Amino acid sequence: MHENNSKVTIVILSGKGGTGKTTLSNILIEKLKSKVFIDCDVDAPNLHLVQKTSVAPISHEYIGLPKYRIEQDKCTHCGLCYSLCAYKAIDKRGDRYYIDRYRCEGCSLCQVKCPANAITEIAQVDGNTFIYKEKDKLFGTAQTNIGSGNSGKLVSAIRKQISKEHRKTDIQIIDGPPGIGCPVIASITNTNYSLIVTEPSLSGFSDLKRIVKTTKTLKSKPLVIINKSDLNPIISSQIETYLKENDILFLGALPYDENIVKKNNLEPFSKESSFFADVDEIIKQLLNIIEKEKEI
Amino acid sequence: MGKFSIAFLSGKGGTGKTFISTNFANAIDSSSYVDTDVEEPNGSVFFKSDKTETESVLVKIPKFNYDKCTGCRVCADFCKFNAIIFIKKPFLVTEICHSCGGCYQVCDFNAITLIDKEIGTVDKSVYNGHKIVSGKMNVGEMSGTPIIKQAKESINDGIVAIDCPPGSSCLLLEAIHDVNYCVLVVESTNFGFHNFKMVYEVCKQLNVQVGIVVNKYDGENKLIFDFAKSENINILDVFPFDKEINRITSSGGLITDIPEYKSRFENIFKKIQLQSKEEK
Numbered sequence: 001m002h003e004n005n006s007k008v009t010i011v012i013l014s015g016k017g018g019t020g021k022t023t024l025s026n027i028l029i030e031k032l033k034s035k036v037f038i039d040c041d042v043d044a045p046n047l048h049l050v051q052k053t054s055v056a057p058i059s060h061e062y063i064g065l066p067k068y069r070i071e072q073d074k075c076t077h078c079g080l081c082y083s084l085c086a087y088k089a090i091d092k093r094g095d096r097y098y099i100d101r102y103r104c105e106g107c108s109l110c111q112v113k114c115p116a117n118a119i120t121e122i123a124q125v126d127g128n129t130f131i132y133k134e135k136d137k138l139f140g141t142a143q144t145n146i147g148s149g150n151s152g153k154l155v156s157a158i159r160k161q162i163s164k165e166h167r168k169t170d171i172q173i174i175d176g177p178p179g180i181g182c183p184v185i186a187s188i189t190n191t192n193y194s195l196i197v198t199e200p201s202l203s204g205f206s207d208l209k210r211i212v213k214t215t216k217t218l219k220s221k222p223l224v225i226i227n228k229s230d231l232n233p234i235i236s237s238q239i240e241t242y243l244k245e246n247d248i249l250f251l252g253a254l255p256y257d258e259n260i261v262k263k264n265n266l267e268p269f270s271k272e273s274s275f276f277a278d279v280d281e282i283i284k285q286l287l288n289i290i291e292k293e294k295e296i
Numbered sequence: 297m298g299k300f301s302i303a304f305l306s307g308k309g310g311t312g313k314t315f316i317s318t319n320f321a322n323a324i325d326s327s328s329y330v331d332t333d334v335e336e337p338n339g340s341v342f343f344k345s346d347k348t349e350t351e352s353v354l355v356k357i358p359k360f361n362y363d364k365c366t367g368c369r370v371c372a373d374f375c376k377f378n379a380i381i382f383i384k385k386p387f388l389v390t391e392i393c394h395s396c397g398g399c400y401q402v403c404d405f406n407a408i409t410l411i412d413k414e415i416g417t418v419d420k421s422v423y424n425g426h427k428i429v430s431g432k433m434n435v436g437e438m439s440g441t442p443i444i445k446q447a448k449e450s451i452n453d454g455i456v457a458i459d460c461p462p463g464s465s466c467l468l469l470e471a472i473h474d475v476n477y478c479v480l481v482v483e484s485t486n487f488g489f490h491n492f493k494m495v496y497e498v499c500k501q502l503n504v505q506v507g508i509v510v511n512k513y514d515g516e517n518k519l520i521f522d523f524a525k526s527e528n529i530n531i532l533d534v535f536p537f538d539k540e541i542n543r544i545t546s547s548g549g550l551i552t553d554i555p556e557y558k559s560r561f562e563n564i565f566k567k568i569q570l571q572s573k574e575e576k
Contacts, residue, residue: 015336017309017462022487043463044307044491065376086356086397088445102469107396108376146498149466152438178309178462179335182438201546203314203338210336213435231539232546261485261537262514 005163006036006172008290009191011220015207017178019199020227022046023260025175028195031283035169038162039141040155040187041177042127048141057130062142062157064126064150065106068099074118081110081119102147126150129158131165138167152182159186171290180214194220195251195286198239200232205239212248222248223289225282229253249289252282301448301456301475302568307491309462311483312511312535315545317459318342320479321426323552323561327455328427330447332471334416334440335433339459341548343428345421352417353431353443355395356410360386364407371399371408391438416443420450427451444470455565464494472498477568478506479532484517492520496527505575506530507568512537530571532564 012025022039025047029037039047070081070090075097082090082097089103090110099110099119111119127144140162142154155177176187188194194215198208208224215222224243229236236253243250257275304317314331318339321329331339340348358371362385372382379392380399390413400408416433431447433440444467448458460471472478478499482492499506507530510520514537524531535541544551551557 014309016338018311018483043465044309044494046308046487046490049486049490084397084401086395087441102466103473105394105396105466106376107394107398108374109396109398109401112374112398113401144463144465146464146494146501147466147469149439149441151463151465180435181335181433181440181467183465184335185438199310199546201542202341202548203336203546206338206341207336210435217436231542235546258514261512262516 005166006169008170008193009172009174010193010195011040011174011176011187011191012195012197013176013184013188013211013215014178014197015180015211016199016204019197019204021178021197022050022175024197024225024227025173026050027279028283029173031279032171032173034171034173035136036138036162036167037173037175038139038158039175040158040183041175042142042144042151042154042158042183043177045141045143047175048130048139051132051139053132053134053139055132055134057132057141060129060161061125062127062129062150062154064124064148064153066121067101067104067106067124068108068111068119069122070097070099071118071120072096074116076116076118078115080113080115084109084113105149127154129154129161131161133165138162138165151177152186155183155186180210184211184214185218188215188218188220191220193290194222196222196224197227198224199228200226200235200239202235205235205242208239209242212246223251223286224248225251226253228256230255251285252278254278254282299451299453299456300477301458302477302479303458303460303472303475304479304481305460305468305472305495306462306481306483306488307464307495308483308488311481311488313462313481314338314342314459316479316481316509316511317457319550319552319557320561320564321457322424322550323558324455324565326425327457328429328451329457329459330451331430331459332444332447333459333461334431334443334447334467335461337430337432339428340419340421340430342550343421343423343426344548345423345428348419348421350417350419351446352414353446354412355415355442356397357390357393357395357413358388358399358408359411360388361407361409364405366405366407368404370402370404374398374402391436394439395442416440418443418447418450439466441466441470464498468495468498472502472504475504477572478504479568480506480508482508482510482520484510484513484520486517486519489517489519489523493523505572507532507571509564510534530567532567533560
């Protein structure tokens with residue numbers, strides 16, 4: 001368990017992208033006074049664009065599995081690597097073979113089997129982690145390098161680094177990635193709640209069902225918010241019905257607010273918008289749920 | 297006819313990749329559509345069909361024959377992914393296995409066979425003459441790369457619209473592998489712009505032709521336009537944020553069923569054709 005410094009860890013998810021995960025994460029961090037938070041959308045991180053920090057981040061390279069290269073002067077053109085590679089990562093051009101570094105997953109089979117010892121390892125930086133350390137907040141973020149296949153491992157790495165700082169917080173917020181694959185699974189692991197931000201569209205609804213299933217297999221309790229709910233009230237109410245029928249906690253709905261979209265990353269949120277009254281209501285609900293479960 | 301693949305990508309999720317690519321395929325005669333956002337595929341929401349052919353996507357995982365296993369642990373030592381745990385005998389952690397087949401290759405005692413495991417499906421259907429292919433990963437699986445490969449291999453000719461996954465990881469690279477053109481769908485927010493630059497870098501590195509469609513334009517944030525100008529990138533079209541478009545799309549409709557929008561997408565395609573001829 002890496003989250004023993006936090007009483008409760010909440011990961012913000014959505015399945016579908018662009019429903020408002022980062023915007024909501026940013027609001028929750030402020031409203032819940034979270035002192036430890038991480039952007040785990042390592043393939044397209046954005047939280048650092050809105051989290052104003054006064055310090056420079058401490059950065060670490062993340063070294064994943066090496067990739068491989070064929071030394072052309074040693075290669076005897078036998079084609080064994082070409083026929084063995086399960087990822088079709090070896091290109092044949094004329095009688096020469098080349099390894100496509102984006103397709104190579106680093107299994108090393110070609111190197112181990114090459115009768116001419118013509119294949120060598122190349123070290124691979126798969127991404128970077130960044131930690132912003134301030135007196136009353138600790139913010140972690142990370143970014144994969146282009147074409148990296150180690151997003152999930154990078155998520156685990158930044159979470160581990162943050163946990164090693166031993167900062168205490170009541171609620172840790174994790175801004176999660178879209179989808180349901182390895183980085184999502186690594187983000188959900190060892191969290192108490194998965195706060196799913198969905199939107200009223202057939203696409204958003206279909207993705208919601210898949211992410212709910214994913215959170216349940218990882219034993220993180222799903223809680224749902226419908227964002228931009230007024231854009232399609234019919235589908236919003238269909239989603240609410242689905243949640244009720246499947247015993248999934250519904251925290252509330254938020255309206256589409258043009259100002260949030262326009263200003264989300266340029267300036268601090270204006271607190272006069274009606275959007276925030278609904279946010280406060282949702283936060284009240286959320287804290288109630290956390291409080292209730294503590295008693296159990 | 298040869299194959300001309302156009303990928304629709306964005307970095308950030310929810311900028312309108314599926315919106316633009318489904319409408320593009322719907323507007324261009326005899327084109328095909330391939331959904332490679334295998335974690336959360338939504339193309340079939342728009343291309344409804346009662347006749348769908350489903351094929352499994354299978355990968356190979358090892359099965360240990362303990363009668364033949366001598367406990368030499370060569371397989372466990374070989375596995376770079378640490379998917380084989382060794383406690384007197386080898387055991388597979390299925391979720392971590394990357395299906396490289398290496399353990400099978402290095403075992404000197406024929407104690408390993410490779411068996412099929414389904415990680416997802418590829419659905420094929422036809423919608424108004426358009427071939428529709430949709431890759432879908434099973435919930436709980438780690439990586440959908442083989443599903444993307446298989447989905448793309450289903451179409452061998454004609455104009456192909458490839459709806460990509462978000463991000464810039466291995467999944468995206470597989471989706472844009474060997475495509476002829478990349479349409480970058482950008483939302484005019486700071487988040488959208490930041491993630492756009494990441495995928496633009498990917499396209500530059502791969503040396504593939506690009507054009508931009510600005511979506512949900514708010515009329516204010518000019519970052520993308522300034523950048524396109526300075527980098528000399530073709531802006532193919534600009535769609536404002538429009539509640540009516542949102543209503544149609546969120547309910548599973550295609551705006552290119554309206555003639556005005558159909559001609560706009562035909563125009564986008566003309567610009568792509570022109571650019572790819574010129575730059576050749």
